[in-house]
Amino acid sequence: MPKKEGSKRAERPELSRLELDIMDVVWELGECSSAEVIDAYTAKRPLAPTTIRSVLANLRKKGYLEPVPTIERGFRLRPLVNRESVAQRTLKGLIRTLFGGSPRQAIAYLLKEEAIDERDLEEIRRMLDNRRKGARP
Structure with missing residues (x-):
């Protein structure tokens, strides 16, 4: 039985950069075959x-994908977690590791080091104002 995303049992190992890249393809395709993942991935960058296939097998073992039997021979792959939950967990890990757990330091770094256009700054201001008022962005 698949693990629930919100439960403690759903703690999955961290993903490598390549695993994240492959998961991006799976999330874009939805339920898909390994051949479809290979075609989509290699259209962007070369990889054997x-x-x-090895990365897909590892993602199954780690609990990120499940096989779905098909009428024809073989199976399709279904993601067990969504992109947002992986992004949230990955970002929290980066903030903890690189910025001592301080979101303020992470934001200060981004404001200092990254080019942010006026439209994005305005959106960030709006989200901060909403947060101060108790609303979620």
Whole structure:
């Protein structure tokens, strides 16, 4: 039985950069075959199909994908977690590791080091104002 995303049992190992890249393809495709993942991934960047299949097998073992049997021979792959939950967990880990757990330091770094256009700054101001008022962005 698949693990629930919100439960403690759903703690999955962190994803490598390549695993995240492959999951991005799976999230874009939705339920898909390994051949579809290989075609979509290699259309953007070269990587051996055997490597992609190995990564997909690792993602299954780690609990990020599940096989779905098909009428024809084989199976399709279904993501067990959504992009947002992985992004949230990854970002929290980065903030904890690189900025001592301080969101303020992470935001200060981004404001100092990244080019942010006026429209994005205005959106950030709006989110901060809403947060001060008790609303979520």
